[in-house]
Amino acid sequence: MDLDKSRYLLAIADLKSFSWAAEACHISQPALTRYVQGLERELGVTLFDRSFSPVQLTYAGERYLKGLKRMMKMKEELDREMAEIAVQKKERLVVGMHPTRSYTWLPRVVPAYQNLRPAVEIRLTEGNCMELQQKLRKDLIDLIFICAEPILDEDIHFVPLCSEEMALVVSRQASALRHLSLPPNEKGILQYIPPWVVEQIPFISPSPIHGTWHLAQELFRQSQIQPQAMMELENVSAVYRLAPESKGFALAPVSVTLEERFEQEPLFCSMDHQIPRRLLGLAYRKGKNLPPAALDFIQVAKEAIPRYLDENMPAFQIRYDIACQKP
Secondary structure: OOOHHHHHHHHHHOOOOOOHHHHHOOOHHHHHHHHHHHHHHHHHHOOOOOOOOHHHHHHHHHHHHHHHHHHHHHHHHHHHHHHHHHOOEEEEEEEEHHHHHHHHHHHHHHHHHHHHHHOOOEEEEEOOOHHHHHHHOOOOOOEEEEOOOOOOOOOOEEEEEEEEEEEEEEOOHHHHHHOOOOOOOOEEEEEOOOOHHHHHOOOEEOOOOHHHHHHHHHHHHHHHHOEEEEEEEOOOHHHHHHHHHOOOEOOOOOOOOHHHOOOOOOOOEEEOOOEEEEEEEEEEEOOOOOHHHHHHHHHHHHHHHHHHHHHOOOOOEEEOOOOOOOO
């Protein structure tokens, strides 16, 4: 179907005359007649009833022109959208993020970004650390929110946004704690329990596709312990939610101590005298010329996320209220 010649059919239907339509379309009447006859043979139907004067549309003609008008409108809209993209009036930015991060970070960044770039369409792609990096390499994503663990490949550029403190979410029913007096949780407080105690508690582990797994292994190595993994889950949020129910422990951001509601209250701890941190940021593929829309998104995120943490996240401290004596 040649949509550019569709105006011939519309002219005949509007003017109800082949000769007048030919004049309006700046085409000879024989050429117009041949076009209509060829189209009717192709479709196997008659579009115009020429036995009437003025010319009338047949039922098939009415249906055909109705659909034709819809197609022409869609083409006009598509042509307009392509023209906007061509002159960068409308751009698309694809951002990758882990599902557990979406409800925390996006509301802090997107409104400010849309004020700056209202014409840019933002699309969110969710996935785990490994999935997002693979899509980044294939140019299916422009930017990803990611932690610096595991160490990013050489072909990915990392832009730090903030550092995030990490806590142990420990079951109060863990057998290694049964003879200890455990204090209630307090906002902004992590209780110290030594690594040798942690090693006796089953570890609820995320799978190696997540950065938290790599961070946990590094912390265990530094503390010279190797807790036994009770189970390995792909859903990171399920990991720390399950720990209090299974007499185990998990590693989680300190924001969990403020935002999550547990059926069985865990104990929020640190096995280090300094609260461990991990670096969070945005990443993109090296060698890629980021468009101005992506560069602006990075700048907005660098301002909005640290500001949100400063205003809403307390400075966590370690307390030593649990008396642990090594046998």
